[in-house]
Amino acid sequence: MSQSSYNMEKLAADIKRWGKELGFGQVGITDTDLSAAEPRHREWIAQNFHGAMDYMAKHGNKRTRPAELVPGTIRIISVRMDYMAPKVRDSEEVMQDSSLAFISRYALGRDYHKVLRSRLQKLSENIAEVAGPFGYRVFTDSAPVLEVELAQKAGLGWRGKHTLLLSRNAGSWFFLGEIYTDLPLPMDEPIAGHCGKCTACIDVCPTQAIVAPYQVDARRCISYLTIELKDSIPEDLRPLIGNRVYGCDDCQLTCPWNRFAQLTQQADFRVRHGLDNISLVELFSWNEATFQEKMAGSAIYRIGHVQWLRNIAVGLGNAASSPEIIQALESRLNDPSELVREHVAWALRQHAKHR
Structure with missing residues (x-):
């Protein structure tokens, strides 16, 4: 094994360790090949299932071709962060009381965009301290990025029938974020689906x-x-x-x-x-x-x-x-x-x- 490949192996392990220290439940790494997802995404747009979300269509292939969105990108570091807070009023009870307002549980606290972006930036700075200056850009539901497809390829879970990412160890109560990078990091294996016949x-x-x-x-x-x-x-x-x-x-x-969902540790x-x-x-x-x-x-x-x-x-x-x-x-x-x-x-x- 060459010294450079050894360093990339070690760096990938360090990235996962740093990610956990920053509050991410899991960190995975994949490449930029979304060719399998591209036809499905195009068909979804063609059927007008995106409705008034024009941004889903206007970026052309940048959503399914990461290197066109950020030139030089060869790897994506994908992360998840659990968001279900402790001591939250039971959702079913709230929905059964028509006088109360039900608000999706991800939105009960601070804006996740800001939380994840700052942690991803810190993770990138940790990488730079070891690897030196490198090309990267962080994303949290903020650009034409196929987050679920990338997370599945990076081994974080699989796409459920509701189209959200599912994890055997964490369910689906989590946010996703990405770092697009030019570092030739070793990749993780994708996860097969486990929805079975459930509907x-x-x-x-x-x-x-x-x-x-x-x-x-x-x-x-x-x-x-x-x-x-x-x-x-x-x-x-x-x-x-x-x-x-x-x-x-x-x-x-x-x-x-x-x-199997995990309660968040994030205040x-x-x-x-x-x-x-x-x-x-x-x-x-x-x-x-x-x-x-x-x-x-x-x-x-x-x-x-x-x-x-x-x-x-x-x-x-x-x-x-x-x-x-x-x-x-x-x-x-x-x-x-x-x-x-x-x-x-x-x-x-x-x-x-x-x-």
């Missing part, structure tokens, strides 16, 4: 957005509807959203592999502002200044106050009727936003049907 995630999806195993029509996905979609939520889908005002975890909650992901157990009415009362103050440093901040109110109006429309809920909705009948007014009017019509 729990497909069966439980409230809007039947998982149209086939391993294929999601984002236009029906509640996470897309409440986060990515900036316009009016289609009326036929509103009743199916229930009280899910930011994202949806149903496919993960039902997945048998999440019996950044602990629940802030009681968002795991908070009423729709309380959230609907927040003005823009309160929203910006409470959601500063949160992933929720990026959708903005208007979209937040739109989502909560749908939740209120699906809630069991009460004078408090009617009063909350009526308080925003003349909201400055046409989008909010439209969804408030719909919500009030829902309650009128049951009087």
Whole structure:
């Protein structure tokens, strides 16, 4: 074995050790060959399953050809970081109480983009201290990167039928991040799938957005509807959203592999502002200044106050009727936003049907 290859072997082992010290649950390494994934991605775009997420299509092949996104890239260091915080109100209990707001568990704490990016930057600096200056760029759900495909190739898990990454040791309650690099590091073996005949995630999806195993029509996905979609939520889908005002975890909650999920050790992901157990009415009362103050440093901040109110109006429309809920909705009948007014009017019509 040459000295250079020995050093790369040692460096790869060091990278994994440093990654664990920085809070990553697992670190893997793979190459840039996504030729097997490229046709599937193109077909998904061709079927318009990406909906209004134009960024999924506009970068051409850069998403499936990492070296075109970052010239010189020959390896990707893929990492995962667990996010399920301890002492979180049970998700099923929250969803069964229609007066409460269900917020996807990944968004209860600090914005994961900032947390992972800073740790990936630190990991890159650790590498530079040993290997000297090298070419790299860090990503956390922030560029045209096929994160799940890369993570699977890097041995972190396999793509589940809900299209999220699954790990035998950690379920799916984790974030992914990457370092694109020009270092010729040794690679890890990919992981084979272990979903078998299970269709729990497909069966439980409230809007039947998982149209086939391993294929999601984002236009029906509640996470897309409440986060990515900036316009009016289609009326036929509103009743199916229930009280899910930011994202949806149903496919993960039902997945048998999440019996093995790990609680996060990261204080950044602990629940802030009681968002795991908070009423729709309380959230609907927040003005823009309160929203910006409470959601500063949160992933929720990026959708903005208007979209937040739109989502909560749908939740209120699906809630069991009460004078408090009617009063909350009526308080925003003349909201400055046409989008909010439209969804408030719909919500009030829902309650009128049951009087």
